[in-house]
Amino acid sequence: MAKRTKKGEKGVFDVDKIKKEVKEAEKPKAKPKTGKTASEKKVRGKDYIKTGIEGFDQLFEQGIPKGSAILIAGGAGSGKTIMCLQILANAAKSGEKCLYLSFEESEDRLKGHMENFGWDPKSLEKSGNLMIKRMSPHDLARSVEALLAKEKGELMIEIEPVILPEGFKPDRIVIDSVSAIASSFVGREENYRSYIGQLFRYFEKLEATSFLVTETEQVPKIFSPTGVEEFLADGVVVLYNIRKGDIRENAIEVLKLRGAKHLKKIVAMQIVDDKGIVVYPEQEVFGGLE
Numbered sequence: 001m002a003k004r005t006k007k008g009e010k011g012v013f014d015v016d017k018i019k020k021e022v023k024e025a026e027k028p029k030a031k032p033k034t035g036k037t038a039s040e041k042k043v044r045g046k047d048y049i050k051t052g053i054e055g056f057d058q059l060f061e062q063g064i065p066k067g068s069a070i071l072i073a074g075g076a077g078s079g080k081t082i083m084c085l086q087i088l089a090n091a092a093k094s095g096e097k098c099l100y101l102s103f104e105e106s107e108d109r110l111k112g113h114m115e116n117f118g119w120d121p122k123s124l125e126k127s128g129n130l131m132i133k134r135m136s137p138h139d140l141a142r143s144v145e146a147l148l149a150k151e152k153g154e155l156m157i158e159i160e161p162v163i164l165p166e167g168f169k170p171d172r173i174v175i176d177s178v179s180a181i182a183s184s185f186v187g188r189e190e191n192y193r194s195y196i197g198q199l200f201r202y203f204e205k206l207e208a209t210s211f212l213v214t215e216t217e218q219v220p221k222i223f224s225p226t227g228v229e230e231f232l233a234d235g236v237v238v239l240y241n242i243r244k245g246d247i248r249e250n251a252i253e254v255l256k257l258r259g260a261k262h263l264k265k266i267v268a269m270q271i272v273d274d275k276g277i278v279v280y281p282e283q284e285v286f287g288g289l290e
């Protein structure tokens with residue numbers, strides 16, 4: 001089959017390679033000899049992951065089902081990027097392969113945030129467990145649209161999400177942000193909807209747990225660019241930056257999570273120096289949510 005990757009495009013756009021990896025991911029896996037990494041736990045036949053974020057894991061009865069697609073929704077400056085960096089730093093430290101795909105901030109800036117919190121991105125990268133990659137949302141949109149144009153008229157539109165760097169099969173993936181991707185499709189919303197549907201199916205096949213950042217209002221009524229993403233996702237976590245008089249307080253809520261029990265309350269959260277996000281499951285937040 002002819003390669004769809006255009007000359008000069010980066011390895012991340014190697015469509016044939018991605019197809020191969022999806023096939024690999026679909027093969028039944030041999031049981032690992034040494035059990036699970038520290039951040040995974042097997043409960044009644046189902047795997048759950050922990051984020052390692054203080055207080056956040058206590059919002060779930062057992063954890064987040066492995067392989068779920070979770071939206072991390074919130075307003076500007078609500079802590080979405082920090083939360084995702086923290087989730088990956090913790091997992092990479094305990095031996096999982098983690099990929100951070102940034103459509104907004106540069107690799108250096110993201111590593112700078114990690115350094116500020118003491119998460120040592122350099123040694124995590126060196127260990128081969130962490131990869132941070134910045135991609136242009138416009139390049140992504142253009143290559144998706146080129147594929148869609150080619151596939152027109154076929155019964156099954158099969159576009160590729162064009163995301164995996166060569167030879168890297170992640171256990172956890174962050175997309176920061178879905179909103180940046182959506183904004184590159186402005187005026188071509190139909191193409192965006194095709195793309196996002198494929199992206200969710202692709203993550204399902206990869207069996208990676210994915211965290212997809214969406215930019216919302218500070219107190220959102222919809223949690224994603226089109227409102228469809230929150231139905232496609234298995235889980236939605238909302239970060240709030242709530243105004244109380246002349247100050248703002250952070251709060252967090254697990255809005256939904258398929259296949260898992262979780263606390264249904266909005267609770268306090270803080271971004272703490274040298275630590276990152278800390279959640280206070282006992283500290284309910286009531287006022288200011290209008």
Ligand SMILES: Nc1ncnc2c1ncn2[C@@H]1O[C@H](COP(=O)(O)OP(=O)(O)OP(=O)(O)O)[C@@H](O)[C@H]1O
Nearest residue numbers: 075076077078079080081082083116215271272273
């Ligand atoms: N070292 C720190 N200590 C305390 N708070 C911090 C620290 N560093 C950043 N913050 C807070 O975190 C906020 C930024 O968090 P983050 O970048 O994760 O937000 P975001 O939701 O991704 O924002 P955006 O929508 O702009 O991408 C800052 O506005 C600041 O309030």
Ligand SMILES: [Mg+2]
Nearest residue numbers: 080081082176
């Ligand atoms: Mg951000």
